[in-house]
Amino acid sequence: MNNPIPLYSTADIREIEQLAAARPNPPNLMEKAGLAAAHITKNKLLSNDKSNLLVLAGPGNNGGDAFVTARYLRAWGFQVTTIFTGDPSKLSQDAKQALQNWLNAGGELHNDIPSSGSWHVIIDGLFGIGLNPDKYPLDEKYQRLIAAVNHMNLPVLALDIPSGLSADNGIAPSTAIKATITATFIGLKPGLLTHDGCEYAGEIILCDLDLDAVSMKSPQSWLLDQSLIKTLLPAPRPANSHKGIFGSVGIIGGASGMVGAALLAGSAALKLGAGRVYLGLLANQPSTVDPAQPELMLRPVDELFELDHLTCLIVGPGLGKEISACLCLEETLQTSLPVVLDADALNLIAHHSELASALRSRHAPSLLTPHAAEAARLLGTDIATVQNHRMQAAEDLARNFNCSVVLKGAGSICAFPNGHCYFNASGNPGLSSAGTGDVLSGMTGALLAQGLTSENALLLAVYLHGAAADALLETLAGPIGMTASEIIDSARHLLNQWVYGHHARFRYSHAYSIY
Ligand SMILES: NC(=O)C1=CN([C@@H]2O[C@H](COP(=O)(O)OP(=O)(O)OC[C@H]3O[C@@H](n4cnc5c(N)ncnc54)[C@H](O)[C@@H]3O)[C@@H](O)[C@H]2O)[C@@H](O)CC1
Ligand SMILES: [K+]
CATH class of the missing domain: 3.40.1190.20 (Ribokinase)
Known part of the structure; x- marks a missing residue:
């Protein structure tokens, strides 16, 4: 019998990440996240005649994931245009490295969506679980960027969570990226599954980054899905019944x-x-x-x-x-x-x-x-x-x-x-x-x-x-x-x-x- 799929809050995910980072040989989670997202994009959204991507990298580690995704897809022969909205000096060590690797691989950076250019697929790496849109609303620049992406009406893969959506409670107070697929990392987040999350997340694919989250943090919430339901069904009726x-x-x-x-x-x-x-x-x-x-x-x-x-x-x-x-x-x-x-x-x-x-x-x-x-x-x-x-x-x-x-x-x-x-x-x-x-x-x-x-x-x-x-x-x-x-x-x-x-x-x- 399959175990029910757990849900984790932002605080839980951060705790799991810290436990993983404290291991003797800590995994490079950003590299794994970007690689997983690149595979999903290639397999589900791209093809020989749909090979141009626009990648949006934001100011935090979600942006770091985007650089890794961009690098793999470029290496696999796709045309990748990347825009970066952050400040390189403020990036974490991992994200700085991901940016450097992108540049070393010959990738370029833009600071806004180029006015000339056409794409088949968009990767949303603006914000992940670090955004709390309820407390710190997105400013106009980001609202415009997100509106522009949604207006393009192209398939979008969101990294971890559609940007603008709160991972913990599923609200999108101003606006959020409307994803076709959300590749979410380590564990499912409640915000993908309720309220505005139902509108924005699209198909949700969990990438566990080779971490066994349940053994690191015992869950209190789960997904109510078909596999869980199978364990709750009433028994078949006895033939001799009334x-x-x-x-x-x-x-x-x-x-x-x-x-x-x-x-x-x-x-x-x-x-x-x-x-x-x-x-x-x-x-x-x-x-x-x-x-x-x-x-x-x-x-x-x-x-x-x-x-x-x-x-x-x-x-x-x-x-x-x-x-x-x-x-x-x-x-x-x-x-x-x-x-x-x-x-x-x-x-x-x-x-x-x-x-x-x-x-x-x-x-x-x-x-x-x-x-x-x-x-x-x-x-x-x-x-x-x-x-x-x-x-x-x-x-x-x-x-x-x-x-x-x-x-x-x-x-x-x-x-x-x-x-x-x-x-x-x-x-x-x-x-x-x-x-x-x-x-x-x-x-x-x-x-x-x-x-x-x-x-x-x-x-x-x-x-x-x-x-x-x-x-x-x-x-x-x-x-x-x-x-x-x-x-x-x-x-x-x-x-x-x-x-x-x-x-x-x-x-x-x-x-x-x-x-
Ligand atoms: N920490 C880790 O070990 C891992 C993190 N991962 C990725 O990292 C993400 C979390 O990274 P972060 O904690 O850096 O958070 P985010 O990248 O989600 O966002 C934080 C950044 O956004 C800025 N920001 C927050 N609110 C804003 C607002 N209202 N307007 C404008 N800017 C705002 C912050 O100043 C910060 O620069 C995850 O969602 C996931 O995508 C993955 O790489 C897996 C491993
Ligand atoms: K995102």
């Missing part, structure tokens, strides 16, 4: 005018494998059957609390903020069932300290699925603060409320009370439409009902939800106009594919042939 073994999900919500949200969560829970799904609706005179999904059992909300065989509860889809919603939430928090809290359940907790205390003191698992605005209300801050520090916000929510949390948005982040974080690699802008959050809560409930731990249910639901949307892109059912209902069907298809592969089909066709 609905009772796949759990019963109770969903509380659906106040007047918002019944659809609860129905969507219900369909998601049903189609992701819950044995039974009950909806406790708050609407006055709610319907007793959903003709589009008659398998759902619709009840007035009071009757839901009388059921004694529920496996978990989902509270929030279409819940509203009336006093009746508050009372239902209070009663839910007092149960000993695993609970998924979404939408207005989160807003009520943010506004009523006694509900927040009841949540904190629960012994059964609680899972929160806020988007940035809901997270901001729960943390008593504003949306920008959450979005500028997404990992911190997710961690704070998990710790403050003693819950498993997914902070939704581009690059959703799952955080747990033990401090562990996972950055989701799936998903696309098709998910930005009404009802997709209700679907995620229903999917999470279905997996809880089938016996997954709260951590595994949340991780699998978050990844599957994004992967279902990604699969819809392949059929052009999005991103424009992708609907929450389509995500449910796509997720069901994927989950069966992952759990059974071709095995299920073989089994049933064999059984059929003997009759």
Whole structure:
């Protein structure tokens, strides 16, 4: 089984670099980084008829990497134009050496993009992890340079991180290089995987520079990807099964005018494998059957609390903020069932300290699925603060409320009370439409009902939800106009594919042939 891929902050990477530098025969990491990037550029972006490169070298070690990359590509016969924006006397020893080697190899330097010249590929070595654009914004000169590069609309390979992007939190306050590929060194950085990072990083290729980072620094965050998900899947179902073994999900919500949200969560829970799904609706005179999904059992909300065989509860889809919603939430928090809290359940907790205390003191698992605005209300801050520090916000929510949390948005982040974080690699802008959050809560409930731990249910639901949307892109059912209902069907298809592969089909066709 593959180990999950770790993520490292800027401080972690610096610590790993220092440990490597303190070895008896320290590796030349800049040389390795530049060589790795040159190979990727040659193999993935260049060809015989696309052989002209523009290399941008900035004032620090990211610029040093750029000189090494430029030197190798020139030696391999490509036409390389290099611009350098720094001061040679202020370079580190390694970067000075890389610059000297470039000049010794016959390379030239420009101090701006030459007005005459045309290129096929650009290498971005302006800034790496040494840029903190939140605290020290890029000046106009760099903003202009980055805008000029993006305007050229050429394939770009970013060294370590697209320049302008923060490696730790994925924000690009002014602008950033829009990379086709980011060759990132030593370890993955959180900023590549969330918020603006999803816009700028392009394809991410990890170059470990022959360092075994995990043995040097134990990680607290990992990538939530397909290989991790494979280890979390529910077991294939026993042939001799009945609905009772796949759990019963109770969903509380659906106040007047918002019944659809609860129905969507219900369909998601049903189609992701819950044995039974009950909806406790708050609407006055709610319907007793959903003709589009008659398998759902619709009840007035009071009757839901009388059921004694529920496996978990989902509270929030279409819940509203009336006093009746508050009372239902209070009663839910007092149960000993695993609970998924979404939408207005989160807003009520943010506004009523006694509900927040009841949540904190629960012994059964609680899972929160806020988007940035809901997270901001729960943390008593504003949306920008959450979005500028997404990992911190997710961690704070998990710790403050003693819950498993997914902070939704581009690059959703799952955080747990033990401090562990996972950055989701799936998903696309098709998910930005009404009802997709209700679907995620229903999917999470279905997996809880089938016996997954709260951590595994949340991780699998978050990844599957994004992967279902990604699969819809392949059929052009999005991103424009992708609907929450389509995500449910796509997720069901994927989950069966992952759990059974071709095995299920073989089994049933064999059984059929003997009759
Ligand atoms: N240290 C090492 O052992 C290694 C470093 N590597 C590379 O080095 C990078 C980190 O190098 P550095 O720490 O030198 O950092 P960077 O090269 O990312 O940037 C630091 C430089 O940018 C300038 N700067 C920072 N903010 C600025 C702003 N707002 N406007 C204008 N200039 C600004 C600083 O004065 C400094 O000169 C990594 O991302 C990676 O690419 C790799 O070579 C691998 C090994
Ligand atoms: K860069």
